[in-house]
Amino acid sequence: MSQTVEIPSTEETGEIATGKLSIVMFSGTADKFIPLGVLAQAAAAMEMQVNIFVTGFALLGFTKRPHDLPFPAEFVGMAAALAQGMKASHVAPWDAMLRQAKEMGAKVYACSMMAGVLGLGKEDFNDLVDDVVGAATFLQRAEHGQTLFI
């Protein structure tokens, strides 16, 4: 018996069906936020649907009360040179890249469980966060696409 999988058309979903990128943003160190911004912005520019699930210490990068994101110990000595190089190459800060991605449709979800563990409520997150959801919601949104873990 043959099976048919129905994929909703572009007209039905209102989305341009050129793929989907989902990112689990787990790491809470400053260096890891750079690829988050770059890949989210690039994927959104490629007309891909972008979902970001923020969990672990990465949540501290999305709070209204700003936290200084640390550098991993082995790269601390290079942090200043990296910042200088990024400025010289006109690389936008990660949150500006993410904001740009969001303007093109990217969505950011905070993990409800880790938010609770860290004592953060919905009102503690800044405007980059679209919603606080559980793992099941993210997995459902990420289905049939590529998923990265950072």
Next chain:
Amino acid sequence: MGANETMRTIVDSRGSSCPGPITDLAIAYRRAKVGDEIELWATDPGVKPDVRAWAAKTGNEIVSVEDQPDKIVVVRVVKR
């Protein structure tokens, strides 16, 4: 200008690093009408393969890619 005439837009992304140029192109593309031409100026070393990847992913065709003496890559895209 008549309603059916197409437009040509120049997007100057010189000095901007990846993913800046491709984002500037995508934004201009969204604003453009079918048939409009977009010309992207960029200096990021990854721009040529990136623009080809963008075109393949979004179903567009690159009209031309030109290297200019001052290390500027000019890419022309016509909105489909």
